[in-house]
Every structure is written in C-alpha cells, then in structure tokens.
Amino acid sequence: MTYADSAGAARKPTLAVVGATGAVGTVMLGILSERKDVWGEIRLIASPRSAGKKLTVRGEQVEVVALSEEAFEGVDVAMFDVPDEVSAQWAPVAAAKGAVAVDNSGAFRMDPEVPLVVPEVNAHAARVRPRGIISNPNCTTLSMIVAMGALHAEFGLSELIVSSYQAVSGSGKEGVDTLREQIAAVAGTELGTHPGDVRRAVGGGLGPYPAPIAYNVVPFAGSLKDDGWTSEELKVRNESRKILGLPGLRVTATCVRVPVITTHSLTVHARFENEVTVAKAHEILSTAPGVVLCDNPAEGEFPTPADVVGTDPTWVGRVRRSMDDPNALELFVCGDNLRKGAALNTAQIAEVVAAELTGVS
C-alpha cells in the first residue's frame, strides 16, 4: 500500500469506526472531532440495524454502513468498539483485507500474537502485530497504568495491590440507567438503619448488578473465575503485566462498584525495586505525559471522580511513602473510564499506527 497518491502528495489514511453507534463509539466520534486530524476518510460501521443512519464526526454528517467484508475495502486502520464476539469474528477479516485492526473488546487482549498497547507506556509494542490486530486494555487497568508506567520507568515496579472504586458506566448504558433509577427511587426516603431498607427502597430493578448500587458499594465486577477471583480482578493483573512487559509482576486487585456515573478510581499500594521519595514521585508524575498530579490535601486538592470526569489524563493524588517500606508508595488515582479507559486510548493507538503508515509522527 502506498501513502502517496499518483501526484506524489501524501495521502491521509482511511479510518473505519466499527461500532460507531455504541456508547464507546459515540465518545469516539467526539474524540475524533477534537483531536489533531490525521485521517482521510472516516467510515462509520455498525450492525445492519443502523445502516443508513447519519452521525456527525469532524462536523460532517456521515452515513453508517453495515458491517461486511466489503466495508473494509481501502481501510488502513479499523477500530472495533463492539462486543467481544463481533470483534473475534470481524477483526481478523479487517486484517485480512489489509487494515490494521485496533480492538477495544476483550477478544484478543491476552493473545500472545496481539500487542496490548497504552501509547504513553509501550507505543513501541504496536509495531509488532503478527495478526494485524492491536488490543486496547480494559478500563480499570487503563485508569491507573499510565501513572504506574511512569513510576516504573524510574523506580522499577515489583508489586501492585489495588482496590477499585468503579463507576457504573463501565457496565454500559444499563449500569447508568440502573443507578439513575435507583437514586430517583431512594431520594427523599428515610433509610439507613435496617438491613434490607435500601433493597426495598430501590425496588426490584438491580440491572446488571447483584445488589443495590444506590447508597451501597458492591464488591463484585465482571464474572466469577477460579478461586474466588472475578474476571475484572484477573484483567487488572494480566493486562498490567502484559502492558508493562513484566510477566512476573505481583498484582492483586479487589474490584468494587460504587455509585458514581463515570470515572474509575483506585487506591494503589505500589512496591518498587528501588527506594522511593514523595518528592521524586511528585517530580515524575508532574512531568509524565498523560498524567496530572493533583496532590495538595492541605488545600483540599486531590482527584475525585466529579472533577476528573470528561477529562483525558490520569489524575494522581494522596501520594505517600509507606511508613513500613521505603520502597513503597500509596496513591489515589482517577481516570475517565469512557475516555482514557476506552475511546481515547483506542484513538491514540490508531494515531500511532497512522504515523507509522505515513512515516509522519
């Protein structure tokens, strides 16, 4: 494929957004409209149900086409923001047609022939893609990994013990609707002193959750795997190891859903090969690309989901050195799970590929 047209001018690559009508796809169209425009044609693809629908991207109306082999004709980069099984079937089709597939689903993340990329941490890994597919990590891992990568580069990471405070939009629209409905149901009711009061007040609709999520926290996200671990907890472990290139990294996660709409938070106990200082950690975090240091609790400055939602970076605060271990830091980290946690990171990976294809960076 050549990136100069017949007249010799550089041709901008063609991008396909598969799943353009979904929750992540919708955020993606907004992000593509905001960022430095590296794309020629942007083709929007969804299920046959959405074919013919018009969506706005870069200020223009674009008609959605149905997913098919032909839809990838002439496509250089194809983003997949669709369910796992749709990615599993169609990303290889796009790759066979010559596109680089950038997949937001869980279908290929742990495939040893598919790189798992966070551009601030391991952009180089995107170049080695034997299947023509690059994976985007899950949102919980993505909400902390940029900050961890920066600290790892300086101190050498040896262990992560994390607890999550995960937003309901990580469960898609159904999660958001469930929290909103439950909040509407409990607002104004008197409760809080008897077991079951909250269950009664929220009514029957638990949505995607195994317990009420309004006025509650739920220590279960994803599905149950071996030995009592959830899929979400294992993703944090396995994906952190793969992104950082540390297959033996000690990683323990406990994932808890909280009544927040968007932006995941995590407490992190991070242990390093080398001794740490808060001053040095501050220096690293305040200069690392994609990270905002927000750490002045004396002035009430630390990140919270309410202040981080809608922004691109990973926010870090409450940085402390462990009192028992000069090699360990405690941190509180927030990231918008729909932006860096999904669409933004995919857009960044696609841009890395575009730069490689066109020789421009």
Added chain:
Amino acid sequence: MTYADSAGAARKPTLAVVGATGAVGTVMLGILSERKDVWGEIRLIASPRSAGKKLTVRGEQVEVVALSEEAFEGVDVAMFDVPDEVSAQWAPVAAAKGAVAVDNSGAFRMDPEVPLVVPEVNAHAARVRPRGIISNPNCTTLSMIVAMGALHAEFGLSELIVSSYQAVSGSGKEGVDTLREQIAAVAGTELGTHPGDVRRAVGGGLGPYPAPIAYNVVPFAGSLKDDGWTSEELKVRNESRKILGLPGLRVTATCVRVPVITTHSLTVHARFENEVTVAKAHEILSTAPGVVLCDNPAEGEFPTPADVVGTDPTWVGRVRRSMDDPNALELFVCGDNLRKGAALNTAQIAEVVAAELTGVS
C-alpha cells in the same frame, strides 16, 4: 466498693451514659434495651441544655441530668459518648469518683496507661487500667479488627494493607444530612460527562466534606497529619497495632468516603507469618465470635453495606488467597459503624467490666 447489698443479695452495678442525647448515645440506649440486662440503675447524662429531657431505655422513661461531679455519685461504670474535649475533661473525674470510665472518643486511645479494647480480641486488656479509663477504638478500625484478630490467632498477622469505603454517618448527623440533601439535588438531573457537573448539581452545601459526596468518592477522611497521611489513616494503623498487641505490625490504610449512609466497608490485604488456605480461613471466620462469613459469590453472596446495616457482627466475604504470596489473604469486610463501630463495642466493654466487678460472667 461492695457488690452485695446489706441483705447479702448481689447488687447490679450502676451505669452512667454520658452523651445519652447524641447520635452514638441514641444508638446506645437502643442497644442497652436489647442486650442481656446486667445493669442496676442506668443514669443518663448530657449537657445542661438537655437536663430534664426524658429518654426511653429498657422501656422506661429516664430523666437526663446535667454533667457534673455529683452526677457520678454511686456510678460503677460511666460510658462517654461525647466529643473528645468533654471526655478529656470528665472521664478522669468519673474515675476519681470510683467509676470505671469507658470512653468512645479519641481522647485516650493512644495513652499507654489506657487499654484499647475490643472484647472478642483483647477482653483481658480491660482489667489493666491504671487511670480507671478504657478506650473504645475508632469505627474504621472496629469495622475489620474482630475478623483480623481471629485470623491473627491462627496464622500470625504480619501486615495489613487496607482501603476503606466509609459511610457518611461516621461524620455524624451533618454527614448524613449532607448526603441526603445532595442526593435529593442530583436525583433526576442529567450529568456525568463534564468536570464540575456534579459540583454544580449538588449546589454549595458540601457539609463536612472537601468535595461533593453524592455521585462521587472522596479520598480524604479526618484531618491532615504529617507526610500526607490523614488522622483516620493513622488511627487505623496505631489502633490496630495496640488492640492486637503487635507494636511492630505493618499497617497501611487509605481512607475514602463513599455515598453510603451507614456501614463501613474495607478491602484488606492481610499477610501472615504462616501459609494460609481459603478453606482454613473460612473455618476460622465461620466460627469466630462476632464474625459472619458471607462468601459464596457464585450465588451472589458477599456482604454489602445495604445488607449489613443494623446488624451487630463483622461480615466477611470475597476471601481469596493472594496469587503471588501463599501467606496472604484478600478480603472484603463490612461493619455497621454506629453499632460495632461505636455503641455496641462500648456496651460490650462495659459488660466485661460489670462481670469483673460482680464476679459474674
């Protein structure tokens, strides 16, 4: 003092409840009305503002008297459910009058001459009280320490790394009112995609918190101490060490407030001297006094604040053995911060003292 009256019959000890009109005091009167009745007279004490008010305990109306030296005349055990400075001044006065003071405030917890007692863990410590004062731990420590004590007895605890999900009633009535008002303000509004949307929706009233608490989590509880730690985080460390009698125990806490009314939750990474198994941990937790094991995630069984509120025990679920360390367990723990976290534990300590005084147990 003798506990037989002139006719030789056993006399039941006299209890004073100082702060009977407060949030903890109110829960206390309920608890005293439910438990095995070991008390003779129960005297209710508060500020002069409340003198003459009548409150119900054990089904009877009792008139509140103003705090004074005379109010402790003939009192055997005096509970203090009042602000720190009131306890600091008046618990020694009660002790000087011959009463054993059981203090729920933070005034004496780290005093080396005052035992810090959780009856399931260190009831014996209540007997050695050179100042005549016994302290009750803070609610965050109390929400997990009974379970940790049971596991420590079997495996030998060496490290705790905990993250809290703390309820607003830990900040008293002001915390509860703030969350309710903010929930009423945000219910029905559209928000969640721009920084500041939640701040605007909740209006100006942040109450005792440095950020909105509805649709948010706030990684700051208590006041700021040295090196970026909060008072709440240091209490978890210092009080856990003292209760368990392990002055060198490694303890790290990150305390986060969540939009839950009552019941604190914690994720716990607990490391032990000896190798652990989930089966053995289950056995210990299912038989330990004051602990309920609730750990069958395949059936949706794990504790959440909504199901634990209003109950007495410490609930434990999501028990896993660390994949990196055969000596470490991961747990999710819930406890009602107004019951075991405050009034219940104080009532239990007072009963331990009553049994000692009367020779009955």
